[in-house]
Amino acid sequence: MSVQDILAAENELTHMLGAQQAVVLSTRVRLARNLSGFPFPGWAKPAQRKEIANRCIDAFTKLPRFKKAHVFKMGDLPDMERAVLVERHLVSKELAAGKSGAAVISRDQTCSVMINEEDHIRLQVVKAGWHLRGTWNIAEQLDEALGASLGLAFSDRLGFLTACPTNVGTGLRASAMVHLPGLCLAGHIEKVSRALNQDGLAVRGWLGEGTEAAGNIFQISNQQTLGLSEDAIMKHLGTWIKSLVEQEWNARRKLAAEEGPRFVDRIARSLGVLRSAYLLSSAESMNMLSHLRMACDMGCLPEANRHVIDRLMIEGQPAHVQSRRGEELDSDGRDMRRAASIREALSAFPEVGSPTA
Amino acid sequence: MSKPLQCSVCDAVATVHLTQITQGKVHKMHYCEACANKGGAGDAAVFQLADVVTAATTVAPAIVCPTCQFSDVDFRRSGRLGCPDCWPVFLEALDGLLAKVQHQVQHIGRAPNGTLALGQIRHRLQVAQGAIAKAIADEDYEAAARLRDEIAQLSAQLPTE
Numbered sequence: 001m002s003v004q005d006i007l008a009a010e011n012e013l014t015h016m017l018g019a020q021q022a023v024v025l026s027t028r029v030r031l032a033r034n035l036s037g038f039p040f041p042g043w044a045k046p047a048q049r050k051e052i053a054n055r056c057i058d059a060f061t062k063l064p065r066f067k068k069a070h071v072f073k074m075g076d077l078p079d080m081e082r083a084v085l086v087e088r089h090l091v092s093k094e095l096a097a098g099k100s101g102a103a104v105i106s107r108d109q110t111c112s113v114m115i116n117e118e119d120h121i122r123l124q125v126v127k128a129g130w131h132l133r134g135t136w137n138i139a140e141q142l143d144e145a146l147g148a149s150l151g152l153a154f155s156d157r158l159g160f161l162t163a164c165p166t167n168v169g170t171g172l173r174a175s176a177m178v179h180l181p182g183l184c185l186a187g188h189i190e191k192v193s194r195a196l197n198q199d200g201l202a203v204r205g206w207l208g209e210g211t212e213a214a215g216n217i218f219q220i221s222n223q224q225t226l227g228l229s230e231d232a233i234m235k236h237l238g239t240w241i242k243s244l245v246e247q248e249w250n251a252r253r254k255l256a257a258e259e260g261p262r263f264v265d266r267i268a269r270s271l272g273v274l275r276s277a278y279l280l281s282s283a284e285s286m287n288m289l290s291h292l293r294m295a296c297d298m299g300c301l302p303e304a305n306r307h308v309i310d311r312l313m314i315e316g317q318p319a320h321v322q323s324r325r326g327e328e329l330d331s332d333g334r335d336m337r338r339a340a341s342i343r344e345a346l347s348a349f350p351e352v353g354s355p356t357a
Numbered sequence: 358m359s360k361p362l363q364c365s366v367c368d369a370v371a372t373v374h375l376t377q378i379t380q381g382k383v384h385k386m387h388y389c390e391a392c393a394n395k396g397g398a399g400d401a402a403v404f405q406l407a408d409v410v411t412a413a414t415t416v417a418p419a420i421v422c423p424t425c426q427f428s429d430v431d432f433r434r435s436g437r438l439g440c441p442d443c444w445p446v447f448l449e450a451l452d453g454l455l456a457k458v459q460h461q462v463q464h465i466g467r468a469p470n471g472t473l474a475l476g477q478i479r480h481r482l483q484v485a486q487g488a489i490a491k492a493i494a495d496e497d498y499e500a501a502a503r504l505r506d507e508i509a510q511l512s513a514q515l516p517t518e
């Protein structure tokens with residue numbers, strides 16, 4: 001069992017197994033949980049961490065959702081494979097760096113667990129598109145099963161006890177990965193991000209990228225975890241995401257109407273470059289792929305092509321490019337391989353048309 | 358695109374943006390992933406966390422968890438606690454901090470095994486009691502009856518005092 005299986009397998013985010021959508025790329029729910037009677041991972045002795053990992057791996061691999069799951073011990077994986085898991089958002093940079101943590105990942109990659117990261121258990125459920133309820137329902141089921149098989153640290157006043165005060169209570173971090181090229185092009189993104197911040201939501205860029213908004217993709221999540229019910233946290237996020245999607249569509253339509261042929265030209269140029277470039281950096285390709293994704297949403301390109309774009313965004317990340325090639329590559333080598341796979345994937349794309357949506 | 362914001366610690370491009378609201382004032386904080394993680398943020402406002410705790414604990418005598426020997430000095434360094442038992446031990450020292458990052462200090466979400474935590478039962482009771490008063494005022498007796506059942510059911514789950 002290796003990370004190559006993760007790369008090769010058809011899965012939720014790269015093969016459109018879940019329902020795919022304009023604007024919202026994916027929905028994610030994360031629960032922080034700890035076993036009672038053990039120090040948190042950062043304070044536990046190696047033997048205790050081992051015991052914790054054994055108990056957690058045992059509990060999770062017995063659950064139907066984790067049937068035949070991948071179990072990865074960070075210490076056993078080469079750097080490159082750990083980097084692939086980070087780029088897939090299946091493990092955090094911290095878990096990958098620590099070497100004493102482990103990850104259990106379901107076959108379809110929708111459910112994953114980090115063990116011995118900051119908390120004993122970080123359970124994550126992800127779905128393509130905007131499906132907060134569906135995502136939550138799975139997380140809740142898993143949490144219930146977990147509560148029955150492992151003694152979880154909990155107090156009536158503070159809820160689920162976590163290593164860090166920013167996660168205590170529900171331990172819930174609900175988030176959406178949103179694609180906002182319209183708001184970025186219109187210059188409204190800072191204003192929107194400020195409004196989100198002021199209403200208790202955190203805004204981050206696409207993980208692993210040097211720029212704040214590579215691909216115009218942002219992750220929006222709740223900050224408060226205590227004193228709100230899970231329901232209230234999700235409703236709050238949901239209200240904002242709904243409004244963001246509306247604002248994004250308004251910005252796109254306004255832009256398309258105002259720019260006319262120049263709007264289509266921007267997309268056509270991106271397709272042209274992506275289809276013929278010999279070297280493509282990660283940042284450049286992300287931003288051009290972002291134009292194409294918007295084009296699929298708006299009918300300038302067939303909507304059925306959108307999942308290809310999503311896959312290229314994920315597979316264009318540095319560790320993915322190198323792992324597929326099976327060797328370490330320098331920057332030029334990566335840019336060459338990235339360009340080659342994008343060229344191939346886009347060769348069958350039709351010409352760009354005028355927006356219909 | 359406008360110029361990306363810089364990390365307020367190391368001048369790298371900031372990808373983590375935090376909003377702190379202190380005494381009605383909003384402070385924007387920007388960090389690169391590395392500094393945010395180093396600060397122990399992972400998710401949120403731990404930079405300020407560490408400061409608050411330093412202020413709160415430098416005057417107080419050292420706090421040590423009897424279960425795991427974790428102390429306030431360790432917390433100042435890491436921004437994390439040592440074990441679940443640290444929570445009651447550190448709660449008083451963390452109270453101001455919790456109010457700051459979480460705004461609330463009473464859990465009202467799920468409890469293990471899908472049962473409702475006491476806080477959530479009380480919270481739901483409060484909501485239902487408000488709603489029943491309104492339903493009666495609006496002469497919506499069907500809703501009032503439903504709420505009365507809900508209140509009875511919730512009350513039964515509270516420990517007798």
Ligand SMILES: [Zn+2]
Pocket residue numbers: 364365366367368369388389390391392393
């Ligand atoms: Zn920095």
Ligand SMILES: [Zn+2]
Pocket residue numbers: 422423424425426427439440441442443444
């Ligand atoms: Zn302790």
